Amino acid sequence: MSGTELAVETLTLTAGARHLVRDVSLIARPGEVIGLVGPNGSGKSSLLRAVYRVLRPDTGQVRVDGADAWSLPVRRLARTMAAVVQEPGTGIDLTVREVVAMGRTPHKRLLDGDTAEDARLIDTALAAVDAADLAGRSFDRLSGGERQRVLIARALAQQPALLVLDEPTNHLDIRHQLEVLGMLRRLPATVLVALHDLNLAAYYCDRLYALHNGEVIASGPPAEVLTPRLLAEVYGVTAEVAVHPRTGAPQVTFLPGEPAGATPAGPDQPRS
Amino acid sequence: MTGTVRDAAATDPGQRGGSGEEGARRASFAVVLAVLGILLLVSATAGMAIGSVHVPPGEVWGIVTHALGADWSEPVRSRARETIVLKVRAPRVALGAVTGAGLAVVGTAMQALVRNPLAEPYLLGVSSGASLGAVVVIVFGVSLFGSVSLSAAAFAGALATLLLVYTTARAGGRITSSRLVLSGVAVASVLTAVMDLLLLTTNRGNQAQEVLAWTLGGLGGVQWATLWLPGAALLLGTAVLVVQARSLNLLLAGEEAATTMGLDVARFRTRMFVLLSLVTGVLVAAAGPIGFVGLILPHIVRLFVGGDHRRVLPTAALAGAVFLVWADIAARTVAAPMEIPVGVLTALCGGPFFLWLMRRDARRDAVRGVG
Numbered sequence: 001m002s003g004t005e006l007a008v009e010t011l012t013l014t015a016g017a018r019h020l021v022r023d024v025s026l027i028a029r030p031g032e033v034i035g036l037v038g039p040n041g042s043g044k045s046s047l048l049r050a051v052y053r054v055l056r057p058d059t060g061q062v063r064v065d066g067a068d069a070w071s072l073p074v075r076r077l078a079r080t081m082a083a084v085v086q087e088p089g090t091g092i093d094l095t096v097r098e099v100v101a102m103g104r105t106p107h108k109r110l111l112d113g114d115t116a117e118d119a120r121l122i123d124t125a126l127a128a129v130d131a132a133d134l135a136g137r138s139f140d141r142l143s144g145g146e147r148q149r150v151l152i153a154r155a156l157a158q159q160p161a162l163l164v165l166d167e168p169t170n171h172l173d174i175r176h177q178l179e180v181l182g183m184l185r186r187l188p189a190t191v192l193v194a195l196h197d198l199n200l201a202a203y204y205c206d207r208l209y210a211l212h213n214g215e216v217i218a219s220g221p222p223a224e225v226l227t228p229r230l231l232a233e234v235y236g237v238t239a240e241v242a243v244h245p246r247t248g249a250p251q252v253t254f255l256p257g258e259p260a261g262a263t264p265a266g267p268d269q270p271r272s
Numbered sequence: 273m274t275g276t277v278r279d280a281a282a283t284d285p286g287q288r289g290g291s292g293e294e295g296a297r298r299a300s301f302a303v304v305l306a307v308l309g310i311l312l313l314v315s316a317t318a319g320m321a322i323g324s325v326h327v328p329p330g331e332v333w334g335i336v337t338h339a340l341g342a343d344w345s346e347p348v349r350s351r352a353r354e355t356i357v358l359k360v361r362a363p364r365v366a367l368g369a370v371t372g373a374g375l376a377v378v379g380t381a382m383q384a385l386v387r388n389p390l391a392e393p394y395l396l397g398v399s400s401g402a403s404l405g406a407v408v409v410i411v412f413g414v415s416l417f418g419s420v421s422l423s424a425a426a427f428a429g430a431l432a433t434l435l436l437v438y439t440t441a442r443a444g445g446r447i448t449s450s451r452l453v454l455s456g457v458a459v460a461s462v463l464t465a466v467m468d469l470l471l472l473t474t475n476r477g478n479q480a481q482e483v484l485a486w487t488l489g490g491l492g493g494v495q496w497a498t499l500w501l502p503g504a505a506l507l508l509g510t511a512v513l514v515v516q517a518r519s520l521n522l523l524l525a526g527e528e529a530a531t532t533m534g535l536d537v538a539r540f541r542t543r544m545f546v547l548l549s550l551v552t553g554v555l556v557a558a559a560g561p562i563g564f565v566g567l568i569l570p571h572i573v574r575l576f577v578g579g580d581h582r583r584v585l586p587t588a589a590l591a592g593a594v595f596l597v598w599a600d601i602a603a604r605t606v607a608a609p610m611e612i613p614v615g616v617l618t619a620l621c622g623g624p625f626f627l628w629l630m631r632r633d634a635r636r637d638a639v640r641g642v643g
Contacts, residue, residue, distance in 0.1 A: 053531060054532075074531060074534050074535065075535075075536075077534070079534070081532070085528045085532060087527075088526065093574050093578050094578065094580065098521075102521060102525055103533065105521075105522055106533055106534030108518060111515060155532075
């Protein structure tokens with residue numbers, strides 16, 4: 001028992017007349033780490049926001065363990081699913097420990113106090129993102145990378161069976177990027193994660209979904225999704241993909257210059 | 273390699289330093305509560321002792337304990353001073369404490385609910401809405417001062433205003449400080465103008481004068497018989513908010529994050545808006561619109577106990593009570609024998625505090641690179 005199943009079924013999201021996400025279906029089986037890749041504005045964040053119940057779908061469904069996520073009580077869903085969102089919190093004087101402790105809220109009734117078990121889970125969560133030494137610091141005074149790690153710890157303290165993360169490696173230095181993604185892999189949970197770095201996505205995810213203009217344009221194991229043709233079509237870049245001899249994962253190398261057949265997106269010329 | 277780093281972190285004094293810091297905070301929470309409790313007793317005593325007729329603190333205690341049924345105090349005091357303490361000053365001190373506590377608690381919650389440090393019932397026009405509601409009742413003669421219908425009308429006015437200001441400020445997504453405060457100020461000006469118009473055109477002569485004085489905020493002339501309503505509103509409001517402290521904490525993380533941690537944000541906010549309007553309405557009906565208490569106290573209190581609402585709310589309540597009792601003592605004595613409306617005094621302290629807070633937040637935003 002490691003994680004719960006997430007199924008997104010023919011989901012469509014609109015903002016006014018514009019489609020943010022169109023007819024997207026996606027499945028994450030228990031324990032899988034599923035990567036969401038695609039350029040800016042491709043609909044990754046919108047799709048995730050529909051999954052963690054902030055953006056209501058126009059049509060389609062989000063199912064968590066078979067149940068419609070949008071008709072579950074918010075609190076019950078929060079006991080199964082946690083999310084790391086891209087939203088700055090307000091700066092009102094909380095310590096890092098207090099911020100992580102928030103993750104325990106869905107498991108608490110109104111007047112419950114904090115137990116030793118809560119304290120242990122908070123410690124574990126902080127240690128998992130290498131932030132144990134930040135516990136007593138003021139959250140407002142952390143650097144961007146430290147803050148990001150604390151927010152991941154808060155989601156871990158929620159003990160989710162399904163974890164949704166929007167660009168969790170943002171602001172992180174390379175060591176912490178690797179540590180965080182490695183930690184997600186070891187987690188006894190299903191993980192859906194939007195990532196910018198294709199090589200990290202290729203190495204750490206079981207399967208990828210590539211989004212383009214709000215639609216799934218390719219899905220499957222990283223080696224099947226990350227092809228030069230797809231990268232040219234979706235990102236408008238020239239790239240070579242090789243299997244890395246040590247990791248065995250596809251390794252994307254970007255090359256300067258317009259891809260063959262692609263129309264230039266702007267006046268920027270690649271510098272040598 | 274990372275393993276060693278992590279092991280080091282686990283045994284690092286840094287971690288102990290972390291929990292030590294929090295331990296210190298928790299200890300200081302108990303100390304802060306105790307100090308404020310004592311301070312409130314001292315303030316209440318001072319509030320009953322100080323005035324045109326000076327009553328020594330010892331005698332104040334004698335009178336109060338005797339009235340509470342204790343027989344051990346010597347009955348050496350004068351009848352007149354007993355009346356002054358029990359019938360005039362004690363209810364006034366009680367209303368001051370209740371109002372100060374209530375406004376501080378409402379301000380604390382409002383800052384979390386609209387996610388803005390400048391939120392406060394007076395600045396957001398909520399007090400003006402409550403005043404207008406009350407004035408409508410008075411002018412159209414539906415009822416008299418201190419009655420329940422006055423409070424009910426003030427509650428309705430407060431709620432309507434809060435919803436109006438909030439939806440106006442929220443139009444187009446994120447609430448900015450400027451939009452929030454500007455819509456509060458704009459709505460408050462219109463409401464105050466309507467209220468003045470009503471009062472000036474009413475043919476109730478003296479009553480209009482009285483009401484105009486009340487709109488400046490004051491604690492004078494209160495009687496025991498009318499105190500139960502503000503007291504009940506304070507107790508109800510504080511109790512509900514303390515029970516909901518975890519949810520208020522979640523809002524500090526942002527609305528989306530709060531949702532992912534199990535809070536139905538829209539529903540929670542609506543319910544809390546109703547509660548805050550109720551408390552504000554009742555307090556305004558009793559003491560007039562008294563500004564800035566709900567702004568100053570929460571921020572000062574957070575410096576001492578941090579941002580966790582489980583600690584901020586009770587502390588702010590006590591601190592607000594102490595603050596307003598002293599503000600009222602000052603209002604009675606600074607220009608004696610004339611009495612200054614206490615709302616004028618709190619505005620004198622609050623205006624500069626507001627400006628300082630605005631500058632501080634602007635600097636913080638500049639450092640963080642947000643607009």
